[in-house]
Amino acid sequence: MKETTSREAANHYLNRDLSWAEFNWRVMEEAQDPTTPLLERVKFLSIVSSNLDEFMSVRVAGIKDQIKAGYTKKDFTGYTPAGLFKRIMKRSSKMVSEQYRTYREILRLLGKEGIYIADYEDLTVTQRKAMDEYYHEIVFPVLTPMAVDQARPFPLVRTQAVYLAVVLMKEGDDPEDEPYFAILQVPSNLMRFIEVPARANSKKHEFILIEELIEQHIHTLFSGYTAVSVQAFRLTRNADLTLNEEGAEDLLEEIENQLRRRRWGDPVRLEVQKGMHPYALKQLTEEFEITDNVFEIDGPIDLTYLMKLTGSLKGYDHLRYKPIESVYPAELDDIEDLFAKLRQRDVLVYHPYESFDAVTDFICQAAYDPQVLAIKMTLYRVSGNSPLIQALARAAESGKQVTVVVELKARFDEERNIAWARMLEQSGCHVVYGLIGLKTHAKITLVVRQEQDGLHRYVHVGTGNYNDNTAKLYTDVGLFTSHKVIGEDASALFNEVTGYSAPHNWKAFGVAPTDMMDKLFEKIRREAKHAAEGKPARIIAKFNSLSNQQMVDELYQASQAGVKIDLIVRGVCCLRPGVPGLSEHITVRSIVDRFLEHSRIFYFENEGEPEVYIASADWMTRNLTRRVELMCPVFDKDIQQSLINILQLNLRDNVKARQLQPNGLYERVTAGDDEPLRSQFEAMRISSWKTTAHEG
Known part of the structure; x- marks a missing residue:
């Protein structure tokens, strides 16, 4: 039983x-x-x-x-x-x-547009000559063939780099003899694809992959031997960092050491070109001790090269989305003193429809303003040439107190964050690496300013990283405010992260891992209580992932009490919606479109007095229990309405939305008799989310 x-x-x-x-x-x-x-x-x-x-x-x-x-x-x-x-x-x-299969179909369609990934054999004599010259002048000097035999053990293979496995026979050897084996790394510091000179009187763009060019010239690397087969492979290793934070005297150095080890983590996946020579496959699977996760690839291994290929193609505007014209937030446009404006009212920005320049200007004005005494900021993932870093460095050099919480453990961005941390320290910033055992994922900036009537705090809280590049690709919201209670909580949050402070009794914020989950449970249970009493009860929540079992159970109980719950979950969702007696009042939808949906917005009906929050946290166990995360209330009624409008736009999307079914599969939402509505395209008309009436 x-x-x-x-x-x-x-x-x-x-x-x-x-x-x-x-x-x-x-x-x-x-x-x-x-x-x-x-x-x-x-x-x-x-x-x-x-x-x-x-x-x-x-x-x-x-x-x-x-x-x-x-x-x-x-x-x-x-x-x-x-x-x-x-x-x-x-x-x-x-x-x-x-x-x-999709790759081959897309290649066919690209060919109709005059864009080809060509085979070497299909090139003209003139084109081959040009590619031969490119190989000998550019590629050949970089290549290092590595033989594998009793005297030369199997070389270390880097994670996610493309290699060629070469099976060889020595000239004059008996074909029945055991062959020779070597591997060759495809240079990762050269372009994966090479543009071939155009044919005479042709407007076609032709490219050849570098590994095919190497294969055609493999004889230049193994004189006296004949290549029986030359086929690509790629190894994926375990990329998780295992940090001993408490035992590390310098966390920055410990992470640098672990990054070097990541390249040689345990093998997880082996990708091999279709039809891999049996001897080569045996050599690889035995060396990597991997047989249960081998993928035979019918095409070029590692299609991530396609992103750079699209960027290299000039023109072809008819094959791309029209460039988005991010507008500067109207509330801040033509404002000389941004702080004076924020003393009057809060301001919401919605990226990428509104420009990230507003955030940059906020930091830059604070950096240059002589009345600003201190700037405190969290950095999780920043861009390669972030203007924010330059502004913070300038502020510190001018004598301001600048504190930056840099999260060194942001996966796959560790090296970049280490570089920024060192640069900021050299400029005189106080750089803190967060709390032991916790990633600092909160997105917040605090500016402390001396004014005629005393000190004032100005705060920016966001749902996304302080990254001007991803702000053009991700949908995120950010709140500028001078609200006294939010400013006090912001100061307490930085004191807790940078110093020794007992957990704060937050007046506005919900902060993980201390109390955010409890506050969310409290609000969900309040809605359930209202529903049980026959009062209006509603929850709308938008985030990236839902995987915490306790959170799922709380939502189930609220649904059973009669609460109408709409979840907008882009990625992972462990909740099974629409199950009679369990979750029939819950819907889950995912929007995958031009921009990566990244905003975290939570709405609770609260018996006709709605509460709206923005947050850095998804409803995952790691966010709620193992990270420093921030949930911030929105007090301004107009901004509350704007956020509700964003949620309603998502719920009305009938072009790019998919609805999760009880069986775990997603079905595309169709317009039916309604007008097609694509929420991201609708949001590009900025007024749509700032003025549309609330549709409960």
């Missing part, structure tokens, strides 16, 4: 990793959608690859670690690590097959 109950309970939840696979399928659908401009489809196909790379190097790597450790306990969705791994491999294999 207990086993049956446990199985039924597990059926209430969707598995996090399988849900992620469904998300990547939605990304693939954008690559397959004929209404998506062709070069944008190419980008989406590249994103499918990069998503899968991260999934394998982090999530699948963790599952394999559990299997290796003999862990057999089921998770709350009913899967053992071994069972989950088997299911993931089946789903991922199907995904990769579909990915390369």
